[in-house]
Amino acid sequence: MDVATPDGPIAALAAVPAAGGCEFQAAVLVPGFTGSKEDFIALLQTLAQAGRRVYAIDLPGQYESPGPEDPAAYTCAALGRCVTDLIRALDEGPVHLLGHSFGGLVTRETVLSGEVPLLSYTAMGSGPSGIAGTSAANARALMALLGDSPTSEVLAAIWWEHFDSQARSSVPTEELYAFLRDRMLANSPIGLVRMAHEVTSAADRTGELAAVDLPKLVLYGENDDAWPPQVQSDMAERLKAQRVVVPGAAHSPNVEAPETTASALTDFWNSVEKTRKP
Template structure:
């Protein structure tokens, strides 16, 4: 389970609503303290049971590199409403949302796209469809196909139990015991409870089905030739680290293993994660500009 390191927003981070042709999305926006934006923006997409708050610990460090950085809730996730139509929560449909958001956030500039876990699968759709020019793409703790291991079991339970027993049952039977076993502070437990119950049940169960059945699109992604980073914790319990390393090799992508982290590097090792992203983004921008001179 991912838990935000801080619930209080740091200076320079503010909640926003981003209007797109496909709907309005809840977001957290970080700007450099100086107010001067000199580099291309970044869009951060959370995982299945996560939200924009999972990126709180890295937002200001990323913004201080001279960028506008925006973390969002997907459609049907936490503070972004969504319909009861299951077709709204397929990876291609959510990928179209990421396209729309990227075009608004970029406002004519290429965008650095980061997808965490299920958010990586969704973001990959936006990269492959070719509708948006991305400065770079980072797969953070996200694999080539369907999720594996313990998290696959959790996904099956969500898909099976949420439509029948509801979100409150899933909280008390699964999420709350895990949080208490991990000594999560009371205020964060309260936030996690609120976040889960605010999700669209249709969205959560449909997204779980997507993460359990996604096929490998590594070859298609490689053909796009967007600078790509594969970043994951050394103890990742979602997609096996070996599978993510092999995916990086297949993509010809840079690969960063975050020491001490598991499935949520932005929460578990924010300084290391933010530094790796900033370095990668700076290199991608330099390469982009050098090839056009």
């Protein structure tokens, strides 16, 4: 489905309970850098079966959400405003908001704006500021390859030279390989450059986020290699947030341990709704 917003259509996947109504408030899931709504497929129906409507989206410039040619449209602040507009357009009332990885840096801007009613905020596999280490090096390498005048043709050349063989060897099916290829090539090249800059240089806004009166959850894999687990644990303490560490998972517990992750999210969201009526 496409959700109409002032900045253009936002592509989304929506899940509802297979039987019965939506007893609880909706949730909105926002993916990370080079990710998409499909990153949450393994979670969606399980989350919905608890009695709520759940939306997973592509940010502008990602996969099936078109994005503008203006690099300023891909800052954390600008993308956070797009998430705000999306929540308004869904017209679901107060929602539970989750951001994965770079999506966590984006969605905290939505929280800090205070422009839409929220029931809770979850940072999943995300940190207090820009990534470091290998993940940062990979993002900077992609920026360098795309250069000062990124185009779809340049992005395609980068895929075939640098990513294709790895994708073919690391996924179990031709269908999944084709999806990863098509998703990468559908991204806005300008958006990729600016989002790579943002994910590596984002400032620490944990203090501001802690001051927002909203239930918060920090959820991450015990083997996360983007933001170290200790960094995320420290952030949770500073936020006075609940903390869930997913055993056996790395940077994407939504993919690596979907049942455990869905159970933790449902427990958190339901507990919030028991104490905070929308």
